[in-house]
Amino acid sequence: MNRTMVTREDGEIWTFTVRAFSSPLPDHTIIVNYDGFAEDVEVGDDLLVDGGMVRFEVVEKLGPDVKCRCTDPGLLLPRANLTFWRDGSLVRERNAMLPTISPKDWLDIDFGIAEGVDFIAVSFVKSAEVINHLKSYIAARCRDSxxxxxxxxxxxxxxxxLEEIIRASDGAMVARGDLGAQIPLEQVPSAQQRVVKMCRQLNKPVIVASQLLESMIEYPTPTRAEVADVSEAVRQRADALMLSGESAMGQYPEKALTVLRSVSLRIERWWREEKRREAMELPNVASSFSDKISEEICNSAAKMANNLGxxxxxxxxxxGHMASLLSRCRPDCPVFAFTSSTSVRRRLNLQWGLIPFRLSCSDDMESNLNRTFSLLKARGMIQSGDLVIALSDSLQSIQVMNVP
Structure with missing residues (x-):
């Protein structure tokens, strides 16, 4: 749905249309970007825009145009998602037939591949088939990608x-705004917790996004409820939190990021101080004997790190696989990951607790350790006498030592 940012007022009549306009849009007009919209909606339907931030009621259909009355006013953003409800239920028949990846999306994907992006996020994934299709396409377009x-x-x-989608993907994002337009609002928190838990069990990074600090689009400080919401996402041990409108078009993007960071750090510090280690069962995810060894090493290392302090x-x-396994255990101390691959280093930034560095490593573990000691001491990240546990995926080893 396309329109520049504008505020809707209660009772206003707006026209939703599938027609294309080469000149500026007429007043009170919104373009909807799928052709069957006018046929699918019925008079009396409720249209929810941007996850319910603005609501309209369909009052009249005129060919490709649909006249709607604004019933819940608010700020409407460009390219916002649109869903419609009938008799209290989401109308899914048409939505289920819409392609997850549109023709324009494929052009954007080609651009991303050419530019060497690290991640591509797919909206409204319905099944693992969509993820597998995209991965096959990326591999065909760029074999070294x-x-x-x-x-x-x-x-x-x-x-x-959910499970088949997460298994097929390289990570997941809980997009709570649009999710809240498709399920009852009171079910969103439990759905978020379910996604976060499953991603951790399957060793996939998970991002919690949408409306974390929504009020900071317009105001310099968040509400206390928003701070509590951010805190809960951190307590659930999500890998990452993502701002949307707050940074994309908000008036205080830097302040919003500062708030998000400070709240996250404080909750994590409190978690460590209180030694609140959750007793989550982490199922085996190894697909080979070698991976199983790595998994056991990481589980043991995280337990040792917590017990030995x-x-x-x-x-x-x-x-990056062993680093991700270690992150999955959520140890209390910082985890420094060293890899010779630039793309692996960038990708590891998404995962919980990891501080990745690009470093050419050898089979000589003592040489690797001496180089990392010098690097981290120079940056003030460790100091002489610190107790360290070191792991290597190529050597399948684990060592405990003090920093010289």
Whole structure:
């Protein structure tokens, strides 16, 4: 749905249309970007825009145009998602037939591949088939590509096929704004917790997004409820939190980011001080005997780190897999990941607790350790006497030592 940002007023009549306009849009007109819209809606339907931030009631249909009355006013953003409800239920028949990846999306994907992006996020993923199709396309277009595919969980179909989608993807995003337009609002918190938990169990990074600090689009400070919401996402041990409108078009993007960071750091520090280690069962995710060894090493290292109160964990990794396994355990101390791959280093930034560095590693563990000690001491990240546990995926090893 296309329109520049504007505020809707209660009772105003607006025209939703599938027609294209080469000149400026007429007043009170909104373009809808799928052709069957006018046929699918009925008089009396409720249109929810941007996850329910603005609501309209359909009052008249005139060919390609649909006249609607604004019943819940608010700020409407360009390219906002649109859903419609009939008799209290989401109308899904047409939505289910809409392509998850549009023709324009494929052009954007080609651009991303050419530019070497690290992640591509797919909206309204209905099944694992969409993820597998995109991964095959990326591999065919660029055989050396290391692009990760993130599934945005924001529909009923996404929740219905959640496990298969997460297994097929390289990570997930809980897009709560659009999700809240497809399921009852009171179910969004439990859906978020379910996605976060499943991603961690399957060792996939998870991002919590949408409306974290929504009021900071217009105001310099968040509400206390928003701070509590951010705190809960951190307590659920999500890998990342993402701002949307707050940074994309808000008046205080830097302040919003500062608030998000300070609240997250404070809750994580409190979690460590209180030693609130959740007893989550982490199922085996290894697909080979070698991976199983890595998994056992990481589980043991994280447990040792917490019990011994070590100051840092080091992990030397080629593909990033051992670092991700260590992150999955959520140890109390910082985890420094060292890899020779630039793309792996960038990708690891998304995962919980990891501080990645690009470093050419060798099979000589002592040489690797001496180089990392010098690097981190120079940056003030460790100091002489600190207790460290070091892991290596190429050597399948674990060592405990003090920093010289």
């Amino acid at each position: 290391d692009i990760s595919v993130i599934a945005k969980i924001e529909s009923i179909d996404s929740l219905k096929n 070590v100051d840092a964990l080091f992990v030397f990794t080629t593909t």
